[in-house]
Structures are given as C-alpha cells and as structure tokens.
Amino acid sequence: MSLGAIDELRAGFEQPFWALGRDVASDGRTVVVSWPSVPVELVRAAGLAPIFARGRNAPTPTAHGVLEPDLFPNRLRQLVDAGLTGRLAGVAAVVLPRSSDPDYKCFLYLRELARLGTAAELPPVLLFDLLHADSPDARAYNADRARSLYADLASLAGQPRGDDELRGAVASANRARTAARRVQALRAGAPRLSGVDALPSLGAFLQLEPERYAALADAAADSLAHRAPLEAPRVLVAGEPVDGAALHAAIEAEGAVVVAELSPFGACGTETDIDSSGDPFAALAAHYERVIDARLPVGALMQRLDAALVSADAVVISLPPDDASFGWDYPRYRELLARHAVPHAVVHGDPAGSLTPSDRGRIQSLLDDARARREAARVY
Amino acid sequence: MSTKQFESTLAAAAFQKQWFGELRRRVFDERRPYALIQADVPFELFDLTDIPAVSNQWWSSIVAAKRQAPAFLSAMAADGIPGPLCRYCSLGLATTRYPKAGDAPWGGLPTPRLLCARLTCDCIHRVFSLWADAFGAELYEIEHPAASELPPKWWELTRHRWRELIEPHRLDFVAGSLERLIEKLESIGERRLDRAALRERLERVNRQEEIFDAARKLIASAPVTPVRMTEQIANVMATQWVRGTDWAIAHAQHFHDELRARRLGRRRVCENEKARLMWVGAGLWHDTDFYSAFEKSHGAVFVWSMYLAFGPDAYIRYGLDDPLAALASRTATFNEFLHNPPWAAEWTVAQALEHRIDAALVLHPKSMKPSAMGRFFIERALERAGIPVLRVEADVVDALAWDPAAARKAVAAFLEERVLE
Ligand code: SF4
Ligand code: SF4
Numbered sequence: 001m002s003l004g005a006i007d008e009l010r011a012g013f014e015q016p017f018w019a020l021g022r023d024v025a026s027d028g029r030t031v032v033v034s035w036p037s038v039p040v041e042l043v044r045a046a047g048l049a050p051i052f053a054r055g056r057n058a059p060t061p062t063a064h065g066v067l068e069p070d071l072f073p074n075r076l077r078q079l080v081d082a083g084l085t086g087r088l089a090g091v092a093a094v095v096l097p098r099s100s101d102p103d104y105k106c107f108l109y110l111r112e113l114a115r116l117g118t119a120a121e122l123p124p125v126l127l128f129d130l131l132h133a134d135s136p137d138a139r140a141y142n143a144d145r146a147r148s149l150y151a152d153l154a155s156l157a158g159q160p161r162g163d164d165e166l167r168g169a170v171a172s173a174n175r176a177r178t179a180a181r182r183v184q185a186l187r188a189g190a191p192r193l194s195g196v197d198a199l200p201s202l203g204a205f206l207q208l209e210p211e212r213y214a215a216l217a218d219a220a221a222d223s224l225a226h227r228a229p230l231e232a233p234r235v236l237v238a239g240e241p242v243d244g245a246a247l248h249a250a251i252e253a254e255g256a257v258v259v260a261e262l263s264p265f266g267a268c269g270t271e272t273d274i275d276s277s278g279d280p281f282a283a284l285a286a287h288y289e290r291v292i293d294a295r296l297p298v299g300a301l302m303q304r305l306d307a308a309l310v311s312a313d314a315v316v317i318s319l320p321p322d323d324a325s326f327g328w329d330y331p332r333y334r335e336l337l338a339r340h341a342v343p344h345a346v347v348h349g350d351p352a353g354s355l356t357p358s359d360r361g362r363i364q365s366l367l368d369d370a371r372a373r374r375e376a377a378r379v380y
Numbered sequence: 381m382s383t384k385q386f387e388s389t390l391a392a393a394a395f396q397k398q399w400f401g402e403l404r405r406r407v408f409d410e411r412r413p414y415a416l417i418q419a420d421v422p423f424e425l426f427d428l429t430d431i432p433a434v435s436n437q438w439w440s441s442i443v444a445a446k447r448q449a450p451a452f453l454s455a456m457a458a459d460g461i462p463g464p465l466c467r468y469c470s471l472g473l474a475t476t477r478y479p480k481a482g483d484a485p486w487g488g489l490p491t492p493r494l495l496c497a498r499l500t501c502d503c504i505h506r507v508f509s510l511w512a513d514a515f516g517a518e519l520y521e522i523e524h525p526a527a528s529e530l531p532p533k534w535w536e537l538t539r540h541r542w543r544e545l546i547e548p549h550r551l552d553f554v555a556g557s558l559e560r561l562i563e564k565l566e567s568i569g570e571r572r573l574d575r576a577a578l579r580e581r582l583e584r585v586n587r588q589e590e591i592f593d594a595a596r597k598l599i600a601s602a603p604v605t606p607v608r609m610t611e612q613i614a615n616v617m618a619t620q621w622v623r624g625t626d627w628a629i630a631h632a633q634h635f636h637d638e639l640r641a642r643r644l645g646r647r648r649v650c651e652n653e654k655a656r657l658m659w660v661g662a663g664l665w666h667d668t669d670f671y672s673a674f675e676k677s678h679g680a681v682f683v684w685s686m687y688l689a690f691g692p693d694a695y696i697r698y699g700l701d702d703p704l705a706a707l708a709s710r711t712a713t714f715n716e717f718l719h720n721p722p723w724a725a726e727w728t729v730a731q732a733l734e735h736r737i738d739a740a741l742v743l744h745p746k747s748m749k750p751s752a753m754g755r756f757f758i759e760r761a762l763e764r765a766g767i768p769v770l771r772v773e774a775d776v777v778d779a780l781a782w783d784p785a786a787a788r789k790a791v792a793a794f795l796e797e798r799v800l801e
Contacts, residue, residue, distance in 0.1 A: 065756075066756060067756075068744070068752055068753060068755055068756055070464070071749050071752055071753055098526045100502055101501055101502050101749065101750040101753070102753075104526055105720070105750070105753045105754065107528070108530075108720050108721050108754075109721060109754075109757075112721040112722050112757060115722065126528075127526060127528040129525055129526045129528070131523045131525060131553075132499075132523070133521070133523040135560070137553060137556045137557070137560075138523055138553075141525065141549065141553050144549060294502040295499070295502055295505070297505060298505065298506055298509055319462055321464055322749075323462070323464075323465075324464075324465060324466065324501070324502055324503050324749035324750065325502040325503055325506060327461060327462040327464075327465045328461065328465060328503060328506030328507060328510065329506065330460045330461055330462070331459060331460065331461070331510070334460060346460075348462070
C-alpha cells in the first residue's frame with residue numbers, strides 16, 4: 001500500500017501544473033499559484049483548487065524573450081512560458097504572492113504583457129502581499145489582504161462565500177497537516193523514506209483535496225513505519241527553497257538520504273496547524289507570513305535551520321544564479337553549522353536541473369566528510 | 381577625469397566633503413547620533429529631528445569613485461557571499477565588515493546610532509541586518525507594501541493628484557510606518573518633530589525641485605547640450621541628500637543660473653554635437669569618464685540620466701494639508717517609478733522624446749537583481765518609439781566587472797552602425 005499511496009501522492013504533486021491547458025473545462029476551477037505563501041484554504045473555500053507553478057528541466061523558449069536572464073527561478077520561467085503559450089487560458093486566476101522580488105515582478109510583467117496584448121489569453125492575475133513586520137499595523141494589513149483575496153477569488157468563482165466556509169477549509173487542511181506530519185516524522189532520527197519520496201508526499205498537501213491527501217498520507221505513514229531505516233548520511237537541503245525533488249534525487253544518487261528541507265513544499269509546509277477560532281483571516285495571514293520565502297526575516301529562518309539540524313549529518317545549501325536573498329545568509333549559516341559541527345557544501349546550479357560537475361564534486365566531498373564523521377562517532 | 385565645466389560642480393563636491401567632515405566631528409567630538417539610511421528613506425524626518433543622515437547609495441558612490449570598491453568587494457566574496465548578489469547596496473556594508481580590506485574615504489563611516497532601510501528589495505533586510513551587526517547598532521526597518529495598481533503616466537499625477545497614485549490601503553500603511561519612524565527618531569534625537577515644520581520643509585523641497593525642473597527644461601529645449609550628464613548628477617546628488625535646506629535650495633539655484641548663462645552664451649559640452657544620448661539606470665560610479673568618452677570621437681553627448689529628471693517628477697507634492705500622507709505617497713512609489721513595468725518604461729520614453737534623444741544606453745546591472753528587472757520592457761518601449769538601444773552590462777560600483785576599453789568599443793560601433801548612419 002505504501003508504494004501505491006506514495007505514487008498517488010507523487011502524481012498529485014508532480015502532475016497538475018503540467019496538465020494545465022489540456023482540459024479547459026476542468027482548468028476553470030483552478031487557480032495557479034507561484035509560491036505557497038498564498039493560503040490554500042482561501043482558494044479552496046472560494047470553491048477553487050490551487051495548483052502550484054513548478055520548475056523542471058525543460059526549456060522555456062517563449063518566456064526567454066520577456067524574462068531577463070538569471071533573475072527568475074525556473075518555476076517562474078515555467079509559469080510565464082505557460083501564460084504566454086496559452087496554457088493558462090482556461091484557469092480561473094493566477095495568484096502571485098509577494099514572496100520574493102521575482103514573484104512580485106512576475107505579477108507586474110504578466111499584467112503588463114496582458115495590457116500590451118503580448119499575452120492575450122491570460123486569466124486575471126492577482127497579487128497577494130503579506131508583510132513581515134511584527135507590528136499591529138502589519139498584522140491588520142495582512143488580514144485585510146487575505147480578506148480581499150478571498151473576496152476576489154469568490155467573485156471569480158461566482159459564488160458568495162463566508163467565514164464558515166473558510167473555517168471549514170482550515171479544519172480540513174489541519175487534518176491533512178496532521179497526516180503530513182506523520183510522514184515527516186518518519187524522516188527524523190533513523191529515516192524510513194527517501195527525500196525523493198518524502199518531498200512529493202509532503203508537497204501534495206498543497207494540491208490534493210485535503211480528505212484525499214490525509215487518507216493517502218496516513219496510508220503511506222502506516223506502512224512506512226515498519227520499514228527498516230535507511231543507512232546513509234542524512235542531509236538537510238537549505239538555501240533558496242526547493243520546489244521539487246530534483247536536487248534531492250541528485251544528492252541521494254550519491255548515496256545520502258535527504259531528511260529535511262527548508263522549503264514550504266516539504267518539511268516546513270505542514271509543521272503547525274492554524275487556529276481559526278478567532279478572525280480566520282488574521283489567523284491565515286499570521287500562519288502564511290511565516291512560510292519560508294525570500295522575504296522571511298533572517299532570524300526566523302535561522303531558527304528553522306537550527307531546529308532542522310537535529311537530524312542532519314550534513315547540509316547542502318542551494319544558491320542558484322537567480323538567488324538574490326539567501327546568499328546573504330551564508331555567513332550566518334557557516335557560523336551556526338560550525339557551532340553544531342555539521343559540515344556543509346554550497347551548490348550553485350539550477351536545483352530543478354541536473355547537477356553541474358562542480359556541484360556534484362562538492363556534494364561527493366561533503367558526503368565523504370559526513371561518512372567519516374559518522375564512522376568516527378561510531379568508533380568513539 | 382574630464383574637467384568640470386561648471387563651478388557649481390566643484391562647489392557641490394567641496395560641500396559634500398565638508399559636510400561629511402562635520403558629521404564625523406559631531407559624532408566623534410560631540411558624541412551626537414547620526415543615521416545611516418537607504419536613499420529612499422525620507423531624509424526630511426531625520427533632519428527635522430536633528431539626526432543627520434548619511435545615504436548608503438551616496439557612500440557607495442564615493443567609495444567607488446575613490447576606486448576602493450574592488451578591494452572591499454573582493455573581501456566580501458572571500459567571505460563566501462556569492463558574487464551575483466547586489467553590490468550597490470552592500471558596498472557600504474563591506475567597508476564596515478572588512479575595514480582592513482581597503483582604504484575607506486575620508487576616514488570611513490563612524491558607528492551610526494541607527495540604520496534605517498525600507499524593505500523594497502529582498503536583499504535589503506539581509507544586507508542591513510548584517511551591517512547593523514557589524515556596527516553593533518540598531519536597525520529600524522520600514523515595510524514596503526507592494527503596488528498592484530499602477531495608473532498610466534504617473535508623472536502627471538505626482539504633483540496634484542498623488543492620492544490617485546497609490547492604493548488607499550498602502551498609503552495608510554506607509555503613513556502609519558512614518559509615524560512610527562518619527563516616534564523612534566524623537567526617542568533618539570533631542571527634538572520633537574514639528575508638523576508645521578514638516579510641511580514647510582516639503583514646501584522647500586518643492587521649491588528645490590521646481591528649480592531643477594526649470595533646469596531640466598533648459599537642457600531639454602537647448603539646441604545643443606549645455607551641461608554634461610555627470611555634472612548634472614553631481615549637482616543633483618549633493619542637493620538631494622540635504623534637500624529642502626538653505627544650502628540645497630541656494631545650490632540648486634546656483635546650478636540653474638550657471639546653466640542658463642551657459643545656454644544664453646551658446647556654450648556647449650561638445651563643439652560638434654551630432655547625437656544625443658540617454659543613460660538608463662544608476663550611474664557607473666567607477667568610470668564616470670565613460671560618459672564624456674564619445675564627445676570628441678563621435679559628437680555623441682549624454683544629455684539625460686534619471687537623476688535630474690527624477691527629482692521634479694517624483695518629489696514634488698502640492699496640497700500639503702496632511703504632510704505625512706504626502707511624504708508617504710512619495711516614499712511608497714519610488715521603486716515603481718524607476719524599475720517596474722509599466723511605469724519605468726513609460727516615463728523613460730516620455731523623457732527621451734522631451735529631450736530629443738537619438739539613442740539610449742540601458743544598463744543591465746550585473747549584480748543588482750531587483751533593479752535589473754523590467755529592463756526588457758524599457759528597451760522595447762524605447763525601440764518602439766524609434767530610439768535605438770544599446771544594452772550595457774555592468775556593475776555600478778565594481779570596476780573589476782567592467783572592461784572600459786571593450787565597453788567604449790561597443791558603444792562606438794553602436795553609434796556608427798545604428799545612430800550616426
Ligand atoms: S536592487 Fe537596488 S535597492 Fe535593491 S539592493 Fe540592489 S541596488 Fe539596492
Ligand atoms: S535599486 Fe534602484 S532605487 Fe534601489 S537603490 Fe538601486 S538604483 Fe536606487
């Protein structure tokens with residue numbers, strides 16, 4: 001059952017974005033989102049289904065003409081390519097959170113391309129702007145943005161929706177989160193599943209209907225619990241958050257197991273529940289404001305790193321050419337990792353592509369180092 | 381370095397050096413606080429609470445002009461901070477974090493009481509928090525809510541209809557942020573902010589920008605260019621950092637009057653002006669001679685950069701009954717004006733037409749990712765308006781990433797093939 005469940009979870013994670021444009025009728029109930037800083041509960045409560053733009057190892061010739069090189073991550077190039085080639089023509093809306101400069105600029109670009117007539121077939125393109133300041137003004141601003149997005153989506157879906165639908169969506173998502181945490185727990189200590197299986201199993205939370213997700217994730221967790229632990233150096237993936245398992249696959253091909261990633265598509269997406277007993281918009285905004293993205297304050301990011309290090313023997317820091325933010329944290333990473341005596345390597349290739357030879361070399365040396373340390377720890 | 385044609389340019393340079401010397405004296409001898417701030421933070425609030433403010437971008441440009449940037453930036457690279465990250469806003473950090481790597485101008489930055497930045501680009505929070513750590517000083521951040529509606533022809537709205545430029549929820553939030561900033565500054569300085577004085581200061585900023593507007597019109601309508609772009613920038617920069625003060629207004633007037641006299645006297649930058657160029661982007665601070673390099677050889681003169689034109693279009697606000705809201709409307713829209721589609725492209729084309737521009741050089745800043753965005757829109761809009769574009773890849777402060785000879789050769793070829801045919 002576990003393999004079947006994981007395969008279904010993987011399909012629920014990997015396929016939806018690439019299937020857009022094939023069936024215009026079903027696309028009409030979907031909202032394409034560029035980063036998980038947009039509350040999936042809002043989208044679902046509005047009567048729509050979220051699908052996330054994702055990077056992959058495929059060229060984007062149409063986007064190439066409008067996106068300056070090395071500034072936009074793979075997932076956004078795929079999104080713009082899909083938008084310019086008409087694959088998003090049937091979807092209800094595209095929502096870009098202000099989770100990074102590239103996401104925000106992508107919002108402005110798409111709007112402008114539509115205005116200029118270059119992207120005639122685009123659906124409405126919406127922005128979702130969450131601020132990170134720890135102040136009552138910022139919290140009120142964020143709750144207001146969530147309320148406004150809900151109203152926009154509900155009106156696009158053509159059905160008035162209220163707070164009760166939203167609370168219901170939060171409760172279902174929390175049930176799905178509980179199941180996701182069971183999967184993540186199996187990666188801690190002696191890991192029982194690989195990163196290549198874990199990331200899609202966790203990321204599917206964002207796209208699958210919550211009850212279906214919870215059933216699949218529970219089934220996967222039930223059978224994985226009896227598996228023998230995987231014996232290999234345990235790696236944490238940090239830096240610019242990954243949106244897929246390609247880097248995990250490359251690391252694991254070198255004989256490691258990826259046990260966590262600082263990414264809302266993986267271990268960090270479902271850590272905590274949302275309490276919607278008060279104002280659900282304020283609760284959603286407060287929750288999603290903590291999602292890892294390029295604007296999350298560095299102190300909060302370092303706390304996440306610190307917590308995730310518990311079960312890692314080594315850290316791979318991904319700083320691809322489009323990164324404008326996470327590279328600044330490198331001195332802090334270095335210091336924290338030195339304090340925990342955890343070795344690290346920095347890789348610079350596109351995490352959605354294949355490893356460059358020099359990145360592979362760095363990962364191999366890192367894993368040699370991690371193995372030697374594990375060995376030494378066993379001896380003494 | 382090309383000789384200065386304007387007396388006001390020399391006066392501006394002397395003023396800045398003296399101003400910085402005075403700041404150091406105040407900080408070291410009198411133990412008075414000063415603030416280190418991003419260029420888009422409203423200086424007026426600092427000045428009115430008697431906390432002098434140094435602009436990060438100004439400091440970067442001075443370090444780069446003194447050719448010290450490569451040494452500090454190399455130290456930063458050696459510390460593991462990736463090369464493609466933004467260098468303009470972080471060069472100052474490098475002078476503090478790696479003090480021994482180079483020779484910081486004029487004795488270097490003293491420790492500020494406060495660092496203050498608006499969180500426009502993703503990197504600002506990171507750069508400024510590292511910088512605050514390096515100084516052991518407090519960081520005050522101002523959140524930047526993002527624009528989702530950008531009405532056309534922004535420069536026609538800024539002066540009188542500025543409330544229409546920005547969505548009400550953003551205007552309220554930014555005005556509230558400025559209120560918090562004022563409380564902070566009042567707690568540091570010894571002076572409370574007088575709202576009437578703020579209004580008066582904004583009126584004086586208007587006055588200064590009106591003078592620059594008149595200067596811009598003199599340049600745009602002159603049959604041949606009377607002032608080098610680099611001298612426009614030097615005069616504008618020196619005044620902008622102390623805008624609305626007596627010195628700034630007097631200096632703006634000095635520059636304007638000198639310009640008018642030169643125009644009346646038919647004095648020109650270049651005897652043989654054949655092509656009028658515009659520079660789109662921040663200045664190449666490490667190679668300002670680049671901007672006069674094509675005068676003799678091709679009769680090509682840089683007529684326009686954003687620095688002079690931006691002041692009148694972006695800063696002037698009439699209707700100052702609520703001065704803080706007016707200031708908030710200016711503060712909140714800076715990035716959009718300069719970088720974002722459709723605003724940046726629209727404005728650049730309008731300026732090109734007003735200045736009878738023959739060709740544009742568009743900077744693709746190698747390591748300023750957020751401000752490198754939107755460039756394709758600007759280029760296309762210029763080409764659509766019939767203005768040939770040359771893309772220039774460079775870093776504005778890092779001379780090591782720049783090949784002056786190759787760049788000059790590329791511009792010469794562009795002029796010969798597309799502009800002067
Ligand atoms: S993009 Fe611009 S504002 Fe942002 S860090 Fe770079 S130079 Fe500074
Ligand atoms: S990105 Fe633009 S606005 Fe920001 S500091 Fe750089 S040049 Fe100025």
